[in-house]
Each structure stands twice: as C-alpha cells, then as structure tokens.
Amino acid sequence: MQSGREKAYAYLKDIVLTDPDMQDRFLSEQDLADRIGISRTPIREALLLLAAEDLVRLVPKRGAHIAPLSGRDIRELMEMRGLIERFAAETTTAHGTVPVTEMTDLLAHQESLRGERTTKEFIAADHRFHAALVAAVGNTLMSRQYDALRSRQSRVGIITPYRTGRRQDEVLAEHRQILDSLVAGDAAAACTAIDRHLRATQHILLAA
8 A cells, every 4th residue: 555655756746747737836735635635744755755856846935846847958858868768779689678569569559549638648658668668678777767757758848749640640650660670670770760769859849
C-alpha cells in the first residue's frame, strides 16, 4: 500500500506536472490535499522531494511554483536524452537485446492514438517507446535517470506541438525509422535517426 507521501508524489509528478495549464502556477497544498484525500503533511513532503529534483521551486510565503523551462533547459534536456538513447541503441544492437516486439507493439499503439483528444496518451506512448529501448540496456540507474526526464519534457509544454496531425505523423515516421534501424542491427543509422528525431522536437519546442 502506498503511503500518503508516495500518493502525493505520484499524483504531482504524473498528473499536475504534466498538465500544460499548470505551468507557471503556484500550487495550493490544501487544494492538493483535498483532491488526493490526504493531509497537507504528505503533500509538503512530496513537494520537498520534487524540489530536490528541481521539478518545482519552493518560494517563501508563496509555496511551490512550477516554472516553465528555459531554452537552455530544453537544449540540455535533449542533449541528455540523446546521450542515453544513443548509448542504448549501440548497446542493444551490439548484444542483440533490442526489444523489437515491445517497441513494435508500442509504436502500433501510438499510431492508434492520433488526434487531439488522445494527445496526452500519445505523449505517454512516445515516452514508453523510447524508455523500452533504454530499459533493454539493463542499467537500473540509467532507466531511473531517463524516467526523471519525462516530467521535465512535459513541463516544456510538449503537448502543444503534438496537437497537430502533421507533427504526430512526423513523430511516428521518425519512430519507425529508429525501429527499422535497430531491427537491422545498424547502430549508426539508429543513432542518426535518434538525433534527427530529437533535433526536430527541440526545434518545435524552442519555436513554441
């Protein structure tokens, strides 16, 4: 059974921080406590954990603030993703551990989520597609670090660029190119496809 702090942490990280409408807003501990059905103490503890991860900023007498990431933050985020994902592509192709079936199923699922009404689910499937490759490396610490990037990516307002069918189609095509290169055992081509995908995403985020 989850503790109150664990419930609050999961709710804040998976629901509140991934909501574009919550960006640049202060959080009310009492409102959050009422929504989750717990006391304010575990809410405060969860906010301290998120502040330690630099996902919220604690402002004296104001509370926790969700600050949108800067252009530099976005570039650094994409650089970190690139480092991890390229390493995963090189390692899994070298050892024959590419999770082909899982990534194929995830891509098919993401294709079924096209459209504005399922934008959030499309974004979640996007993360799982990349995370499956990283997890196949078998490095638990790396997987945890990669998962931590998900909240940061949501905070930059990534949902907005994906609301158009055109960008969704582009993302799916970029994912297919990554997967096809991995299936072929071509690490160099997979890394190139990953870089192209991340550059396109970064360009749209910086222009948003």
